[in-house]
Structures are given as structure tokens and as C-alpha cells.
Amino acid sequence: MMTFTAQAADPIKLGVLEDQSGDFALATIGKVHGIQLAADEINKAGGIAGRPLELVIYDTQSDNTRFQEFMRRVLQKDKVDAVFAGFSSASREAYRPIVDQLNGFAFYNNQYEGGVCDAHMIVTGAVPEQQFSTLIPWMMEKFGKKVYTIAADYNFGQISAEWVRNIVKQNGGEMVGEEFIPLGVSQFASTIQNIQKAKPDILITLLVGTAQSSYYEQAAAANLHIPMGSSVNVGQAYEHKRFKPPSLANMYVTTNWIEEVDDQKSKDFVAKWHKMFPNEPYINQEAENSYLAVYLYKEMVERAKGSTKRDDLRKIVDMGDVCFDAPEGKVCIDPKSQHMSHTIYLAKVNDDHSISFPKVWEDIKPYWLGEAGCDLTKKNPNAQYTPSNPPPKG
Amino acid sequence: MFDAIVGFLYQFGDASAFLVLCASGLAIIFGMMGVINLAHGEFIMAGAYMTVTVAKLGAPLPLAIVCGALFAGLIGILLERFVIRHLYGRPLDTIVATWGISLIASQGTLILLGPSLADISTPLGSVQIGSLSYSVYRFVLMATAAAILAGLYLLFNFTRFGVLARATIQVPHMAEALGVNTRFIYSLTFGIGAALAGATGGLYAPTMTLVPTMGAQFITEAFVTVVTGGGDVFVGTAPAGVILGFIRAAMTTWEGQLAGQIGLLIAVIIVIRVLPRGISGLILRERT
Numbered sequence: 099m100m101t102f103t104a105q106a107a108d109p110i111k112l113g114v115l116e117d118q119s120g121d122f123a124l125a126t127i128g129k130v131h132g133i134q135l136a137a138d139e140i141n142k143a144g145g146i147a148g149r150p151l152e153l154v155i156y157d158t159q160s161d162n163t164r165f166q167e168f169m170r171r172v173l174q175k176d177k178v179d180a181v182f183a184g185f186s187s188a189s190r191e192a193y194r195p196i197v198d199q200l201n202g203f204a205f206y207n208n209q210y211e212g213g214v215c216d217a218h219m220i221v222t223g224a225v226p227e228q229q230f231s232t233l234i235p236w237m238m239e240k241f242g243k244k245v246y247t248i249a250a251d252y253n254f255g256q257i258s259a260e261w262v263r264n265i266v267k268q269n270g271g272e273m274v275g276e277e278f279i280p281l282g283v284s285q286f287a288s289t290i291q292n293i294q295k296a297k298p299d300i301l302i303t304l305l306v307g308t309a310q311s312s313y314y315e316q317a318a319a320a321n322l323h324i325p326m327g328s329s330v331n332v333g334q335a336y337e338h339k340r341f342k343p344p345s346l347a348n349m350y351v352t353t354n355w356i357e358e359v360d361d362q363k364s365k366d367f368v369a370k371w372h373k374m375f376p377n378e379p380y381i382n383q384e385a386e387n388s389y390l391a392v393y394l395y396k397e398m399v400e401r402a403k404g405s406t407k408r409d410d411l412r413k414i415v416d417m418g419d420v421c422f423d424a425p426e427g428k429v430c431i432d433p434k435s436q437h438m439s440h441t442i443y444l445a446k447v448n449d450d451h452s453i454s455f456p457k458v459w460e461d462i463k464p465y466w467l468g469e470a471g472c473d474l475t476k477k478n479p480n481a482q483y484t485p486s487n488p489p490p491k492g
Numbered sequence: 493m494f495d496a497i498v499g500f501l502y503q504f505g506d507a508s509a510f511l512v513l514c515a516s517g518l519a520i521i522f523g524m525m526g527v528i529n530l531a532h533g534e535f536i537m538a539g540a541y542m543t544v545t546v547a548k549l550g551a552p553l554p555l556a557i558v559c560g561a562l563f564a565g566l567i568g569i570l571l572e573r574f575v576i577r578h579l580y581g582r583p584l585d586t587i588v589a590t591w592g593i594s595l596i597a598s599q600g601t602l603i604l605l606g607p608s609l610a611d612i613s614t615p616l617g618s619v620q621i622g623s624l625s626y627s628v629y630r631f632v633l634m635a636t637a638a639a640i641l642a643g644l645y646l647l648f649n650f651t652r653f654g655v656l657a658r659a660t661i662q663v664p665h666m667a668e669a670l671g672v673n674t675r676f677i678y679s680l681t682f683g684i685g686a687a688l689a690g691a692t693g694g695l696y697a698p699t700m701t702l703v704p705t706m707g708a709q710f711i712t713e714a715f716v717t718v719v720t721g722g723g724d725v726f727v728g729t730a731p732a733g734v735i736l737g738f739i740r741a742a743m744t745t746w747e748g749q750l751a752g753q754i755g756l757l758i759a760v761i762i763v764i765r766v767l768p769r770g771i772s773g774l775i776l777r778e779r780t
Contacts, residue, residue: 119599121705124607251750279749284700284709287506287630288744288752291499294624308608309709312700315611319627319699321618340701342613379606 109152110145110399110406112137112392113172115183115193120160121307125334126185128385129207130155131375133182136392138374146396147404154178160185162192169193173200179406180395182207182388186306187254191482194219198480203408205395207387209329209354211257212437212464213483215472217412221437222391222429223384226261227466229329229352232442232459234265234302237350241325242299243271248289248313249304251278257484258304258329264485274298284309286316294322303328303349311337318345325350332356332445332453336380343451351447354440355426357381358453367425390424394431397422416475427460434473437464495622500745506630507744507752508737509637512729513696514710515717516640517689519729521682523718524661527576528583530590532689532714533707534597539564539690540697540706541601547612553698560694561687568686572679580678594707601704609702633695640688641730647684657681716756720763736760 114133117126137151145151154176158164165184172178173196181197181204184190190206197204197218205220212225238245245266249255255278266273275296277289293301301324305313314337326349331337333353338346357368357380371381397420402410414420421430427441444457471489472479483489514536521529543560547553571593579586616628648654659667660677668674692710700706717736721728739759744752 119602121703123602124703127607277748280753282709283749283753284706285506285510288503288741289749291503291624291745292748295495295499308701308703308705315614315701316627316699319614319618319629321620321625321627340608340610342611345613 109150111152111154111176111178112395113168113176113178113181113183114153114155115158115165115168115172115181116155116388117160117185117189118157122160122185124308125382125384128378128380128382129182129185129388131371131378132381132385132387132389133392135371135374136389140392140396147400149404151392151396158183158189162186162189165189165193166196169196169202170200173197173202179203180205182391184208185384187211188252190214191253194480201408203411205391207391208384209333209387211254211261211484212466213257214481215435215467215474215478215483215489216480217436217474217478218408218480219436220391220394220415220431221435221464222387222394223438224329224352224354224440224442225437225464225466226258226329228354228440228442228462228464230258230261230265232457232462233327233329233350233352233444234262234271234300235269236444236457237300237325237327238266238269238271243269244274244297244299245271245302246275246293246296246298246300246324247273247302247304248277248279248293249302250306250310251280252306254306255279255304259302260485262302262304279305279310281307282309284312286313287320289313290317290320290322293317293324294320298324300324301326304330306330308335311335311341314341314345318347323348327351332447333383336382338447338451338453339380341451344449346447346451347449349447351445352442353383353445354442355383355386355424356443356445356453358445358455359426359443360455364425386425390422390426390429393422393424394420394429412474432464432468433475435464435467436474437467439463495624498621499624500741502626502630503741503745504738505634506737507740508733509630509634510696511713511717511737511740512637512641512733513633513692514714515721515729515733516637516644517685517687517692518714518718519721520644520685520688522715523721523728524657525678525681525685526583527580527682528587528590529576529685530587530711531571531594531597533709533711534594535564535568535686535689535707536693536696536710537598537601537704537707538567539693540700540702541605541609541693542690543694543697544609544612544702547697548610553612553615557691557694557697560697561691564690564693565683565687568689569679569683571686572682576682577675577678598704598707605704607703611700611702612698614698627699629698636695637733640691644688653677653680713756716760720760722767 116129117123156168184206187210207222209223247259247262249259303326328351332351398411398414401414416433418433430439442459442462446454518532521527539560542563543556546559547556614629618625660674717732721732740752740756743755
């Protein structure tokens with residue numbers, strides 16, 4: 099209590115490490131804006147537990163080594179209370195050991211391949227069980243049971259493809275093909291042919307980065323029009339806005355929020371956003387995740403009576419009712435995995451690249467890690483697990 | 493079987509066309525002139541951006557591509573005049589300078605024009621052969637690659653400019669003694685290389701996502717093809733593109749894109765090992 103009163107006027111410092119230049123900037127500039135918007139609102143309303151919120155923002159340049167340098171800097175030199183960091187899984191895995199080593203507290207506000215069981219991390223993005231256990235059974239029922247996956251060849255694509263494989267099998271479907279594509283590949287003539295030969299009912303595209311996104315135009319030009327499913331497109335790099343219709347037509351994406359969501363709360367949020375950032379090309383799901391993460395942090399700190407110590411905040415998380423009424427709906431942190439429940443919207447890209455929502459699932463939990471045996475309330479293994487490499491039993 | 497053969501020929505043609513077009517400009521700038529131009533990808537990006545901008549103003553695509561090529565060529569000439577000219581015969585300095593230019597160009601484009609440019613869709617639709625369908629535009633790309641190679645061959649072997657350019661690059665002081673304006677020839681040759689890069693960008697612009705870093709998607713293939721081909725554009729780049737295209741298409745059909753890339757790079761390593769007129773031979777031989 100002594101320390102609290104002594105610090106009362108000092109700002110709470112939040113480190114923000116996001117890519118504002120380089121290959122990922124397109125999808126991540128909005129994340130910085132989301133944090134700025136939330137901080138602005140919170141400061142106007144009196145701050146967090148009476149203390150103003152100060153942002154320490156660095157541009158990580160889509161470069162994993164920058165994440166490591168800046169993570170050290172914000173934790174050691176700037177001495178921030180928490181860090182909001184990272185887009186690609188490679189960048190997260192680059193900085194995560196540093197957060198663990200320097201005993202920091204980091205928020206990863208991004209959808210990813212799941213499985214991080216680490217007490218130093220809060221993950222506010224959606225994970226495969228939330229996006230695929232909804233998307234794939236729905237698509238198989240509608241279009242048929244033969245599934246083909248093309249995925250980016252790194253940890254995100256490999257692990258996501260494993261999820262797809264498992265869920266297809268559980269639902270009585272058949273994998274008729276799977277191809278992993280090196281990052282940076284932009285020519286897809288052979289991939290398109292292989293898909294045509296396999297004749298799938300559904301094509302799951304887990305392509306990442308601007309080079310790989312050339313696939314859609316090339317597939318459309320070759321007259322390949324199989325219904326596509328994805329966990330990454332639209333909700334991150336707004337391909338439906340950037341590509342000329344109809345290259346992305348007939349794509350189905352599960353996302354926890356995008357700016358097209360058609361209810362009053364979302365419309366108010368978009369209006370508020372555009373007032374502060376009038377030139378924002380698109381507000382994506384990670385921007386919303388970043389925005390709501392600031393409010394979740396506020397909730398934790400205020401319930402911990404103003405303490406910003408990680409252990410105090412985790413005690414609050416352990417109660418299991420740290421929630422926020424976000425633009426997407428109510429979201430809560432799961433104490434076992436420190437991941438988040440989400441509303442999952444099924445977004446369909448129409449022929450003119452407008453978006454409709456054939457289905458909405460409310461309160462989808464990030465169940466897998468907890469069921470598999472990750473329980474951060476008891477033990478902190480600091481590890482990332484996958485369905486084929488689950489937490490050790492016992 | 494019919495599908496498999498046609499499918500393979502198409503992939504082979506597509507991969508070769510990509511390699512040849514990537515490499516055509518660099519074959520002149522690096523292969524002939526010996527300038528290790530790491531900003532080659534940014535010439536391609538400049539060509540693509542200009543092509544799309546002009547096409548959106550309503551110009552037909554071929555005209556837009558010509559504009560893209562001219563724009564990149566103009567940038568090339570300016571760059572040669574103000575930077576490259578002072579670095580002939582200093583390959584390591586050229587690497588640093590062109591790399592810096594490449595970073596400035598892609599980051600500058602990001603700041604000025606934003607993270608991506610809305611694209612134009614691929615023209616000409618698709619054609620069904622057997623049970624597979626193909627993009628017609630890809631056949632146009634193959635034909636264009638062949639036409640560009642033929643055009644270069646004619647330009648450098650059967651025109652006065654071609655003779656002067658080759659003379660200037662082989663023995664610059666002798667050419668100068670004989671009254672050739674070597675500075676002008678260097679500028680123009682570099683500009684042609686840059687213009688070809690711009691044309692490549694323009695040709696691929698309708699099939700790709702337009703981002704400031706798109707040049708990176710071409711540059712590895714461009715260097716690999718030129719290094720494999722050696723110093724001569726015609727007996728070098730063309731067969732290199734065809735051979736590497738074949739290897740890439742075969743490996744990709746067999747085991748997917750990753751195998752295709754691995755096959756391509758292993759082939760290059762073998763070629764450099766067996767044919768020592770590879771990159772080191774080029775750097776040492778040119779312009780000493």
C-alpha cells in the first residue's frame with residue numbers, strides 16, 4: 099500500500115512493440131492505433147486507478163531481431179509495467195524467452211496457431227480451436243467432405259494445418275491434399291494445378307504475407323473457384339478490400355471481429371476510431387484485440403488495487419471473471435491458459451467483395467490448452483504445445 | 493496422361509518465363525556491365541506501380557506496361573548518372589550503394605503511397621485444356637519472355653548501338669579513343685536494363701499483390717538465373733532460364749513448392765561449382 103500511494107501520480111507505462119514498417123505493417127499499424135485510442139479514452143476518463151497511462155512505442159520493422167532488442171529496452175531501460183507486442187508467431191517466439199528471463203508481462207494481441215502456455219503472457223487473439231472447430235464443420239456440411247489445405251511453411255501454417263487435419267478427421271471428412279508453401283513464394287501455377295487434379299470440395303488457405311497473397315488472383319485467373327476457408331485472410335490484411343473482385347469471392351473466414359460487423363456497438367466503435375484516425379484503411383480483428391487488451395489490463399490493475407505487479411494481476415485473472423464488453427461482445431480471460439473467449443463471426447466474401455455473416459457463434463472458449471493439461475494457476479511450463487506435442491501429463 | 497503432359501509443359505513454360513523475365517534486366521546490368529544491382533527488385537516494383545497507375549487511368553494494359561518500363565528506365569538512367577557512374581569497377585561499393593537505394597525506395601514507397609496499392613485484375617480469362625483450366629495471360633507472359641530475348645539479341649548483335657555498347661563494356665578506354673561517347677553508352681545500357689526490369693514488373697503486376705516490398709519476390713530468382721547464365725544475355729540467360737525452369741517445374745510437380753525452391757538452389761550450386769565462370773569469374777573478369 100505504501101508503494102501504491104508513493105507512485106500514485108506516476109504514469110503506468112505500457113510498451114508497444116508492433117511493426118509500423120516492413121512486410122507486416124499493413125496489418126499491424128491498426129494495432130498501434132487501437133492501443134492509442136484505448137489509452138486516449140482511458141486517460142480522458144481519469145486513467146487507470148487514478149494514474150495516467152503512458153505509451154512507449156517502438157517500430158519493430160517486421161524484423162524478429164528488432165523485437166528482441168526493443169523487448170530488452172522496454173523492460174530494462176524504460177521499465178514499462180506491461181508490453182503489448184507481436185504479430186507473426188516467429189516474432190512472438192523471438193521475444194517470449196526475453197519476457198520470461200526478465201520477468202516481464204506481455205500481451206500478444208493476435209490470432210495465432212495456439213498452444214502457448216506461459217504465465218508471462220496474456221493472449222487476446224483467437225486460436226485454432228475457436229476458428230477451425232466452428233469453420234470446418236460448417237463448411238463440410240455445406241459443401242462436402244473432401245478438403246485440401248495450402249499453408250505457409252512455418253510454425254503458424256504447419257500447426258494450423260495439423261488442426262485442420264484433426265478436425266476434418268473428427269468430422270468424418272477426407273484430406274485430399276496438403277501443400278506447404280515457403281514464405282515469399284509468389285508464383286502458384288503448380289499449386290493451382292495440383293488442387294485442380296485433387297478436386298476438393300473445400301480449400302483451406304493458410305497463406306501468410308504479401309507474396310503469398312498473389313495466390314488468389316492467379317487462382318481466379320485460372321478459373322479455380324472452389325469454396326475457400328481461412329483463419330487468416332480478411333480479418334488481418336483485408337484482402338477483400340485490396341484485391342479486385344471477384345478473386346476472393348466464395349471465401350469463408352472465422353474472425354472475432356472486423357469493421358463490417360453490423361451492429362450498433364461495432365458501428366459506434368468504427369465511428370470513434372475514424373474520428374481519431376480518419377485515414378485508417380481498415381480496422382481489422384487484431385486492431386480490436388489490441389484495443390480491448392488495454393481495457394482488460396485496466397480491469398486487472400484496478401481490481402488489484404492499483405498494483406501492476408504481474409503476480410498480483412495473475413491472482414485477479416485466476417478468479418476467472420476478468421472480462422470486458424468489447425465491440426465484438428463480452429470476452430473473458432481463461433485462467434488456465436491465459437487466452438480469451440471470443441465471439442466468432444463467420445464472414446463470407448461475396449462476389450463484389452462485400453461481407454456477409456451467415457453465422458455467429460457466441461462465447462467460444464479457448465478450450466484446448468486447458469483440456470490438454472496446461473494449468474497456469476498451478477504450474478508455469480513456459481512452453482508452446484501442439485496437438486501432436488501436448489503438455490506432459492501429471 | 494494428356495492432362496499431366498500439358499500441365500507439366502505449362503508449369504515449365506511458366507517457371508521459365510518468370511526466370512527469364514526476372515533476369516532479363518539484370519543480365520544486362522550485372523551480367524554485361526558487372527554492376528551488382530541490389531535495387532533491381534525496386535526497378536521491378538517501380539515498373540509495376542507505374543503500370544497499375546496508368547492502367548487505372550484507363551489506358552490499355554500493353555500501353556501501361558510500356559509506361560512502366562519507360563518510367564523504370566528513366567529512374568535507371570538517373571541513378572546511373574548520379575550514383576552508379578562513380579562506382580564502376582568497385583563491386584563491393586556498388587553492393588552497399590544499391591542496397592541502400594533499395595531500402596530507401598521500398599520504405600519511401602511505403603511512406604508515400606501506403607502499405608499496398610489496389611490491383612488490376614488479370615486480363616484474358618482462362619482456357620480449358622483437358623480437365624484442367626489455365627490462365628490465358630500466363631501464355632502471354634511466356635510469349636513475351638521469348639520476344640524480349642529475341643529483341644535483345646537483335647539489339648546487341650545487329651544494331652550500331654549494340655556494337656558500341658559491347659565495345660564500351662569490353663575495352664572502355666579503347667572505345668573512348670575511337671570516339672565513342674562511353675558515358676552516354678553506359679547510361680543508356682543501364683537504362684535499358686532498368687526498363688526491362690520495369691517491363692517485368694508491369695507484366696506481372698496484374699497477377700500479384702502490389703506492395704512496396706514486392707521486388708524481393710523477384711530478386712533471388714533474378715540473381716540465381718544470371719549467375720547460372722554467366723555474362724552473356726543470350727547464350728547465358730535464355731538457357732539458364734529454361735534449364736532452371738525445367739528443374740523447378742519438375743521438382744514442384746513431384747514434391748511441392750518447397751522441393752521446387754530447393755531444387756532450383758541446388759542446381760545453381762552445382763552449376764557454379766562445375767562452371768567456374770560463375771559469380772566470382774564475373775566480378776574478376778568484368779571491367780578490370
